Amino acid sequence: MKPRLVLVGLGHGQLEILDRFDELQKSYDVKYIGGEEAIYTGAFPQVIAGELTDATVHLRQDVKPIASRLVSLDPISRVVKTETGEVPYDVLVLATGAVSRGVGLDIKPMTKEGLAKIASSDAVTIVGGGKAGVELAFACIRTKRHVTLYASDVLSDLPARVQRTIKRHLVRSGVTLVLRKYERNVLQDGLVLDASGVVPDGWWREARLAKAGAFIETDRYLRHADYKQIFITGDMASRLNGGVDAVRSGRHVAAYLLGDRRPFRERTSLNILLTLPGQALLTYGKWTWHGRLPNHVKRLIDSRYLKRFHS
Template identity: 30%
Template sequence: MSEPEHHVVVVGAGFGGLELTRALAGAAVRITMIDKRNHHLFQPLLYQVATTSLATSEVAWPIRHLLRRRKDVTTLLGTVTGIDRAGKRVVLEDGGSVPFDTLVLATGARHAYFGHDEWEPFAPGLKTIEDATAIRRRILLAFEQAERETDPARRQALLTLVIVGGGPTGVELAGTIVELAHDTLRGEFRNIDTRQARVVLIEAGDRILANFAPQLSDYARKALERLGVTVELGRPVTQLDAEGVVFGDKRLPARTIIWAAGVAASPAAEWLGT
């Protein structure tokens, strides 16, 4: 039996790409799945990897393994850099290309620093496994460095962890980090009391979880404050560097800053010239 002639190319093996591929099972098409990583990521649980609660293997699964029973699907590891619309080809970073009859772009989102991309080295976002492990390293090293620091002001800066952005990711991170400091790491250090760590959540708007009902936002804020999180509302971050953040008229010394304030679409629209 010959293969179907109609070729569907799906770029991105996230939730959208995999769900579409699942829905096309049994259709008279052949499918090529292209992703720049070899694993599907359950992104909602990344914050638990970043805060030591989960291992990376618990939130990522090989794409080939997920699609192993789909003989109509070919999986390719590659980074897409453009789309040849006239020639109906997907252009890859290594110079190769993949022809298509129907193209599906399911490439997700990336961090947005609202015109301040220079902040990224000091305040990483949380979108990939690499981001999560880098943030986990920063958090744990802050406690290790505080254990050896003798200057009280520098020690407090090391024990101050800031999350910028009060959406779901920021709220989850703040709550989990404060539990890590106050419970998980309690008693493991000799020169510092990890319960003295300060977790600060900064949100430019007048409430966290702005897309939720106001009563749920209020409940979440009170729950975080009961855990020990300091919630700062209504003052956007205007400056950020390796030593801390400025929001409103206040400068807060902090050596660990995590960005959870915004996202932007992938470059897919640029590939299409739209």
């Protein structure tokens, strides 16, 4: 009898695993738990900016979910509980993602309903000066009457000269930049968007996958540190960093399940964020490049990914 492989969540890494569904079925009894579509994190700011009409990725048509969501997990008994009942597993891949802090409208995960709310809002207040918050501010100011960005600092992990340049571009674009921590009781303008970062989901602790408030520890193969039959992809894992690693982690786990036992190769992640019309900021560690070529590279990467998983 084939080992039971259960895939949970439609994260960016899971799409890479499901792309090899036919190969996996030869060695495993494969079941999928999760939704049938998701919003591609790397591209939804372009939808807000009016550069793309859609950033939706879809589950393969030949894969049918046995349930829509994970309710709880017992790693000792190796059972996933869903809204339709319990599902036993021999091997489990989790790609449910981390979540926004809950300051305002969650941007992680972004949904069609969330995009509709942003589209219908004439003014927005964005909380967070990291890459997600800065990109959202640049995207929103193209179509909104008023955009406010609350941030103790802007792109604090990048060189000071880059921070100064991006702040200047934000203000010149029309963004109201408030360089202090956002407080819930302040009078905000419009819809509040939570770009303050992601936090662990509560059920990880309840399932004994991680301590309270912590991300999940894995070995170098992306297996859980204690439960080697559980693989962790995307931003659930403490050793992974952002969307690029989410995609890479899925490719790694798929290859491992199919017999390639090489460890996951950690490396500095490339990140490109939308800025001024026709421009983008590329970062690779402390190395940065702002201009039109990074924007061209971003559009090429995103269009290929969407084309691959859109239908």
